[in-house]
Amino acid sequence: MTTTATSADATAPGEVLLAVDGLRVAYPGRGLRRRPTEVLHGVDIALRPGETLGLVGESGSGKSTLGRAILGLAPVTAGTVAYRGRDITHAPRAQRRELAREIQVVFQDPYGSLNPAHTIGRILEEPLTAVRAMTSTAAQARIAALLDRVALPAGAVHRLPREFSGGQRQRIAIARALALDPRVIVCDEPVSALDLSTQATILDLLTEIQETTGVAYLFISHDLAVVRRLAHRVAVMYRGDIVETGTGDQITAHPEHPYTRKLLMASPVAHPARQAERRTARAALAEG
Numbered sequence: 257m258t259t260t261a262t263s264a265d266a267t268a269p270g271e272v273l274l275a276v277d278g279l280r281v282a283y284p285g286r287g288l289r290r291r292p293t294e295v296l297h298g299v300d301i302a303l304r305p306g307e308t309l310g311l312v313g314e315s316g317s318g319k320s321t322l323g324r325a326i327l328g329l330a331p332v333t334a335g336t337v338a339y340r341g342r343d344i345t346h347a348p349r350a351q352r353r354e355l356a357r358e359i360q361v362v363f364q365d366p367y368g369s370l371n372p373a374h375t376i377g378r379i380l381e382e383p384l385t386a387v388r389a390m391t392s393t394a395a396q397a398r399i400a401a402l403l404d405r406v407a408l409p410a411g412a413v414h415r416l417p418r419e420f421s422g423g424q425r426q427r428i429a430i431a432r433a434l435a436l437d438p439r440v441i442v443c444d445e446p447v448s449a450l451d452l453s454t455q456a457t458i459l460d461l462l463t464e465i466q467e468t469t470g471v472a473y474l475f476i477s478h479d480l481a482v483v484r485r486l487a488h489r490v491a492v493m494y495r496g497d498i499v500e501t502g503t504g505d506q507i508t509a510h511p512e513h514p515y516t517r518k519l520l521m522a523s524p525v526a527h528p529a530r531q532a533e534r535r536t537a538r539a540a541l542a543e544g
């Protein structure tokens with residue numbers, strides 16, 4: 257049975273790495289009236305070590321805002337973000353810098369998030385020398401290991417972001433996120449700009465990385481099929497609220513909220529009836 261976010265999060269066992277409670281975010285108003293616009297209306301989520309929580313919802317529902325609030329980049333008006341039991345909602349800069357190692361982010365557009373004028377070597381070296389105070393020699397060895405981890409050739413260090421495909425650029429962004437051995441990565445639509453087969457290879461890479469490092473992902477996507485592939489639990493966001501939380505199977509078999517049902521009907525892969533149709537079609541094809 258599908259449960260609400262609060263009851264699911266409060267009763268599930270295990271250490272909570274990241275806990276968001278009653279979070280409200282309001283952006284400052286524009287124009288003459290200048291009234292702030294609240295876009296998150298009291299959101300609760302919990303993320304455990306090694307877990308992927310998929311956050312799915314339509315455009316404008318507030319998914320990225322929640323990701324940004326966790327990173328300290330959105331105007332929180334009420335509620336808390338706690339990391340390993342410490343309230344970091346309004347953490348001072350020094351504490352945020354320290355946390356920035358453990359909570360990393362991968363954005364949808366790797367080209368926008370990678371400095372186009374810097375070589376891949378420089379992009380990966382920066383967090384290692386600036387944040388971890390590694391020597392340049394130690395950083396070079398670590399960069400080689402990071403590139404190997406994301407299946408890019410060692411020679412990539414001498415090249416610029418524009419010399420890589422979208423999927424390869426996303427691998428570079430993942431390598432950069434991994435440079436600081438994070439415990440949490442906020443993945444904000446990391447495969448939305450990629451074609452289907454590249455999406456699959458990046459999702460497989462993220463899964464492998466989680467299996468070997470135990471990193472937890474908050475995986476944001478508008479695409480339920482993509483989220484289902486990776487997430488242990490799925491939270492459905494609608495107009496600034498989490499309206500439903502459960503496993504991918506629970507959400508698809510017993511959607512409780514009308515918006516979840518709409519989302520399922522719109523998702524050709526995630527909807528169980530469509531999956532059954534596809535299985536029948538595949539079986540018919542196989543039989544010739």
Ligand SMILES: Nc1ncnc2c1ncn2[C@@H]1O[C@H](COP(=O)(O)OP(=O)(O)OP(=O)(O)O)[C@@H](O)[C@H]1O
Pocket residue numbers: 283284295313314315316317318319320321322478
């Ligand atoms: N910096 C900002 N200033 C004012 N309003 C903003 C700002 N960023 C986002 N919003 C508004 O907040 C709401 C939620 O946006 P958000 O980007 O979090 O949604 P989303 O679910 O991630 O959508 P998408 O998938 O399209 O990115 C939208 O109405 C958006 O216009």
